[in-house]
Amino acid sequence: MKSYQEFFAELKRRRLFKVAAVYGAVAFALIQVADPLTKALLLPDAFLTYVAAILLLGFPLALVLAWAFEVTPEGVRKTEPATPGEIAAIVAEPAAKRWSAGVLALIGVAALVATAWWVGRRTDATVAGGSPAATEANLAFTSLENDPRPSIAVLPFVDMSPQDDQEYFSDGMTEELLNTLAKLPELRVAARTSAFAFKNTSLTAAQLGDTLHVGYFVEGSVRKAGDRLRITAQLIDTSSGSHVWSNQYDRKLEDVFAIQTEIAEAIAGELRVPLGIDEGQTLVSPTEDLEAYDLYLGARARMRERGGPGLGEAVRLYRAAIAADSSWAPAWAGLAEALEVRLWYPNAFDGNLLDSATIARDLAAAEGAARRALGLDSRNASAHVALGNVLRDRYDWRPAERAYREAISLDPDNAEAYQQYAELLMASGRIAEAVRVADRTALLDPAPVRYFVLGSALWCDDRTAQAQQAFEAGIERGGGERVGGLWTVLVQLSYAAGKYGEAEEYLREAALSGGTDADSLVETFRRRRNEIERAGAAILPDPFPQLRPMDWLAGGVPDSAAAALATQGYNYGMGLEVSRLYQICRPEYDVVRSEPTLQAYLRERGLDGTLSRTPPSERSEPAALRAAGG
Secondary structure, X not given: OHHHHHHHHHHHHOOHHHHHHHHHHXXXXXXXXXXXXXXXXXXXXXXXHHHHHHHHHHHHHHHHHHHHXXXXXXXXXXXXXXXXXXXXXXXXOOHHHHHHHHHHHHHHHHHHHHHHHHHHXXXXXXXXXXXXHXXXXXXXXXXXXXXXXXXXXXXXXXXXXXXXXXXXXXXXXXXXXXXXXXXXXXXXXXXXXXXXXXXXXXOOHHHHHHHHOOOEEEEXXXXXXOOEEEEEEEEEEOOOOOEEEEXXXXXXXXXXXXXXXXXXXXHHHHOOOXXXXXXXXXXXXXXXXXXXXXXXXXHHHHHHHOOHHHHHHHHHHHHHHHHHOOOOHHHHHHHHHHHHHHOOOHHHXXXXXXXXXXXXXXXXXXXXXXXXXXXXXXXXXXXXXXXXXXXXXXXXXXXXXXXHHHHXXXXXXXXXXXXXXXXXXXXOOOHHHHHHHHHHHHHHOOOHHHHHHHHHHHHHOOOHHHHHHHHHHHHHHHOOOOOHHHHHHHHHHHHHOOOHHHHHHHHHHHHHHHOOOHHHHHHHHHHHHHHHHHHHHHOOOOOOOOOOHHHHHHOOOHHHHHHHHHHOOOOOOHHHHHHHHHHHOOHHHHHHOOOHHHHHHHHHOOOOOOOOOOOHHHOOOOHHHHHOOO
């Protein structure tokens, strides 16, 4: 009994209890200061984690130093051994006096532990489901009608060059001006995807305003001849169709970045919005090498084509631009995007088949390009999105989420960042959040691809009627172009619901959209249905060796459906691999989600297989569907 009392007496003599109490209190106070400092200085969330880690690691060191040394009027010196009777005197003290120091030490340790727990929970919330207040505000918009900022769209500028061969340059100028205006925090800019959908159309100003949900739009022309450049631009009020501002710029080609800045500043002045940039920052990221800029614009033009061959050419052009100017962040960010997106289009590769080595190689190259871009310009939102895509493709869910959130914090109206983030949330089973984020992207950019993601999220949320509305809204927005995938997913939706007649109708539309024989496609579909109904539980792969997971469910073989979800060949592009995760979250597969084969597949992807859907009592019509007239 006496030995432990003497040990605690020695701890008290060496002031370890006092050090523990003071250290815990100071650590708690430092974290309270570091938290608002992180927000005020726009420091990364990891800053708070680093502070907490340093404080935790410093605690045992402080105790060791307190044991070995003492502070005296003469300075710090090694602690002397106890004098005769000193320990006994401490043990003989009344209990209230002896244990008060210990209680204070326990309070200090508790404060330190509570601090570490709070930081851990806060960090977890940031990267794994919850949201810090600033990011939550970015994601919380439910209607653009509640956004008080002026809104604007930039329509594709017309190529007026003598040889009519500079369309890539005029389109690139449009995109660059759009990106420049998007840097004004007090101005909402319609996304490029939607704005370019109105290229070569003749809608009225009011129709453009209603469709894109904007109060103004910019249009103009570009004439490029040799080293001379003439750019005209005009700002138009969509409510009245009247011209608010216009100007013409006759300059040398080398002044192209200055023109972009001047146009943006003029528009900001007319709409009375501040530039919102800090001292030393610029609206435009220029390059002094005009060849690099021309190659970059050519790459952007090929990216807009989206097909595999175009993406391969975009990679080549980006690399050429980097060879001309390796210090220009936009070219590195573009290369990162092109390398990752190309993996979704197997026809960009010889043989139309992607092996794991090719995927690993291109993802590594894309990550390197994205990190190089961020090293040159840490505020490049596109580079953060590209990095998030690479990390998501590797199933590094939390780092990918941090990258998307950083992109959104830098550019709260970045529809692409919201879409990619929604896809991550959907694939990882966080369906309720995916619906909210996908709704935001379709609201910001009412393009077919955005409605595709919204519809997919709604389907996973067990809201098939609204999912169908979203897919149909995307088809309507597409005007018949590039909507084959939307028709196909409607086929799947109807098929899963057992509405085979409706599925056939959608299949015919899909065939027409893709330029294939509708009758032949429908006949194949019917033969497959007959085979499934005839075979039932004894279903065999022949004559349809690629039976889909839903076919196996329809045939009454759920374990085969689970196996097909987990193992069926999806090495024809990253898009098909991600689509498998999309399928797994659909309600039709709830009955097979616990199958060992499927659970093992999910664990390999860093997922536990749980789904978080929106409670029925909290479901409401997505704002993007309301805006589309759904």
